[in-house]
Amino acid sequence: MFENIKWLISPELANECEEMEIVVSSRIRVARNVDGIPFEIKMKQQDAEKLVQIVKSALEMNFKGRYLNLQNIKPLEKESLFESHLISPAIMKKEQPTALFINEKGNIAIMVNEEDHLRIQGLSCGLNLTNIASEVYLFEEALGQELGYAYNENYGFITSCPTNLGTGLRASVLFHLPGLVYTNEIDKVLKSTINLGMNVRGIYGEGSEIKGNLFQISNQHTLGFKEDELIEKINKFARTLIDLEKKARDVIISRARYELEDKIFRSRAILSSARLISSDEVLNLLSAIRLGIGIGLINDIDINTVNEIMLITRPGNIQLFYGEILEEEERDIKRAEYIRNRLISKKS
Amino acid sequence: MLCDDCKKKPASIFYKDVSGNQIKEVHLCEDCARKRGLLLDKKLSPLEILQKLLKNYTYEDEKVICPVCFLSLAEFKKFGRFGCGNCLLTFEPYIKTMIKEVQTSEKHIGKKAKPGGRRAIEVFRLKEELRRALEKEAYEEAARIRDELKTLGVENV
Numbered sequence: 001m002f003e004n005i006k007w008l009i010s011p012e013l014a015n016e017c018e019e020m021e022i023v024v025s026s027r028i029r030v031a032r033n034v035d036g037i038p039f040e041i042k043m044k045q046q047d048a049e050k051l052v053q054i055v056k057s058a059l060e061m062n063f064k065g066r067y068l069n070l071q072n073i074k075p076l077e078k079e080s081l082f083e084s085h086l087i088s089p090a091i092m093k094k095e096q097p098t099a100l101f102i103n104e105k106g107n108i109a110i111m112v113n114e115e116d117h118l119r120i121q122g123l124s125c126g127l128n129l130t131n132i133a134s135e136v137y138l139f140e141e142a143l144g145q146e147l148g149y150a151y152n153e154n155y156g157f158i159t160s161c162p163t164n165l166g167t168g169l170r171a172s173v174l175f176h177l178p179g180l181v182y183t184n185e186i187d188k189v190l191k192s193t194i195n196l197g198m199n200v201r202g203i204y205g206e207g208s209e210i211k212g213n214l215f216q217i218s219n220q221h222t223l224g225f226k227e228d229e230l231i232e233k234i235n236k237f238a239r240t241l242i243d244l245e246k247k248a249r250d251v252i253i254s255r256a257r258y259e260l261e262d263k264i265f266r267s268r269a270i271l272s273s274a275r276l277i278s279s280d281e282v283l284n285l286l287s288a289i290r291l292g293i294g295i296g297l298i299n300d301i302d303i304n305t306v307n308e309i310m311l312i313t314r315p316g317n318i319q320l321f322y323g324e325i326l327e328e329e330e331r332d333i334k335r336a337e338y339i340r341n342r343l344i345s346k347k348s
Numbered sequence: 349m350l351c352d353d354c355k356k357k358p359a360s361i362f363y364k365d366v367s368g369n370q371i372k373e374v375h376l377c378e379d380c381a382r383k384r385g386l387l388l389d390k391k392l393s394p395l396e397i398l399q400k401l402l403k404n405y406t407y408e409d410e411k412v413i414c415p416v417c418f419l420s421l422a423e424f425k426k427f428g429r430f431g432c433g434n435c436l437l438t439f440e441p442y443i444k445t446m447i448k449e450v451q452t453s454e455k456h457i458g459k460k461a462k463p464g465g466r467r468a469i470e471v472f473r474l475k476e477e478l479r480r481a482l483e484k485e486a487y488e489e490a491a492r493i494r495d496e497l498k499t500l501g502v503e504n505v
Contacts, residue, residue, distance in 0.1 A: 039430055040429060042418075050472065054469060061501065061502075115429075145467070146465075146467050151460075152433075152436060156458055161429055162398065162451075165456075223447070224451060224452065224455060224456070224457065
């Protein structure tokens, strides 16, 4: 059954990356539209069909990977692609033809016919924006040659929404900041993030709730900056945030060591013995485990295992993992079972 | 206790504002705290921000239509989305200020689009032609189109 969700654990994502206890993942997204084809709000069925076909052939002529027509895949698989950050809720809702390309390495995912014709996304574990951006731009350039993008000398790449004009670039980093949350400094930090022209979101992007002490931070503006500048700004801010989080952790360790240890080991105990567990509870408990690894309290579970559990235990993924449609309570049972096995069998 | 800012509604948010050596106790109602940017929830969506920034055009202005996709300025205001690559040029005089407000800039300095051969578009067009040629059993024409496709690097069609 694991075959079904091979796209979830890309070898690229399971690498050793920088600062993995504080930075869960980095992503780059570039929005592009094909010149001469109407954008989303004016797009007709035949335009969408044409778009999906020409992008397919443009990709085939240059890259290896899988091209999934999203109309042909099961709702559960769609759900799983969403939980794995490969597709957005917006593309899931569309009735017109849409597609998703995933490269062989599994770190590039291109949504076709979302709000923009192309949303070229690159994913990596840890803090790794610069490297992932250079891979994204290989795809962006090759596709540009094949398709011809809507472009204007003054305003750059033309996107469906004016908030993406110019570079069409969104660089985002998913942070795990329990230290700042427990020391009550998080609101202050997030406020300054927003004042510095960055967006703060939950784990599943725009409009999603903040869960498991996970915060996604991305650039707000896309026009008037070079791509490198936008990425560097987020990188620099990420370094600051990492320092602040480390300091907050030191504060907790020095002031509330036993409370902290208690929280971490209780979380581990629940995860290793629960018989029923919801996906949100898992996110919160995993946060404590990740923190435990970060401060050296837990050394027999690695971060990649935490990342894997976090992904597989989402409501859609857990069903795909077991290969069957499960009701909520059945999911809670299977999820608990999966985590117990995972924590027992792989202690390296 | 009433809100420090509006002095009308009861204060529900209390905090100590530290600036320099001074510590000031601040009491605010929810609305004023939001105005000061202290509350993170209930953020306006990008669309709401756009709509707020697009000033009220006259009835005549709203009838301006993009000649390529026929999106009207009124529709742009409603959806906050362009209908095609040409809308930006059509609506530029009306939305210039809004773009500057939203983006804090009005000039792209990033990567430029490289003029490409648009091979995939050409291949698509030729494949459509080939399909039509085969439908009407015009085999000579079909062979010619196949040759053209071959020069573009597409075999086995």
